[in-house]
Amino acid sequence: EAEVAQSPRYKITEKSQAVAFWCDPISGHATLYWYRQILGQGPELLVQFQDESVVDDSQLPKDRFSAERLKGVDSTLKIQPAELGDSAMYLCASSLEGGHTEAFFGQGTRLTVV
């Protein structure tokens, strides 16, 4: 069964260091989402791509976060420098373009900043 792949599953980093997460969406899915989920809360959208273009990054802290999807397939989310408050689950999801849309999630990357 097709699934969204994310790596690493877990990451511990010291504050002020750089950290990167990778996501490979379901084949053929044009839309890719990065979410941040703080413990006890629902996922919050950080950035949404349509193919290689960013269509919504209004909630992305651009002073330290960046995201790219250069070839419109896999994507990388980077944090530099990491802060203690960045500790959270980072989830990637993908969906088909247009029509009846269902977003499917990866297992997430659990980030702990120490």
Place this chain on the structure above:
Amino acid sequence: GQQLNQSPQSMFIQEGEDVSMNCTSSSIFNTWLWYKQDPGEGPVLLIALYKAGELTSNGRLTAQFGITRKDSFLNISASIPSDVGIYFCAGISGGYQKVTFGTGTKLQVIP
């Protein structure tokens, strides 16, 4: 960022009981989704709803897309221990299919 309001926030029920939860928004959505999330895992899609008034079932789960397009409901019948988890609603809107999540309902089933 915006999150949809889900209620109840948490619930304890006896195995075999039915469960109801809902999700409300001040905005209109074109699609409603319901997910279940286990600890340390990503959300897993349970049911998708595409039309106002639509009622859709998936096994013991039944969900409805509210007539106003601003709310949705999820029912679980005859709960079992593996139903334990956090249930999230999500609404999709806009030309770029933005997905907005609810605050979650934590379900605990007592055997």
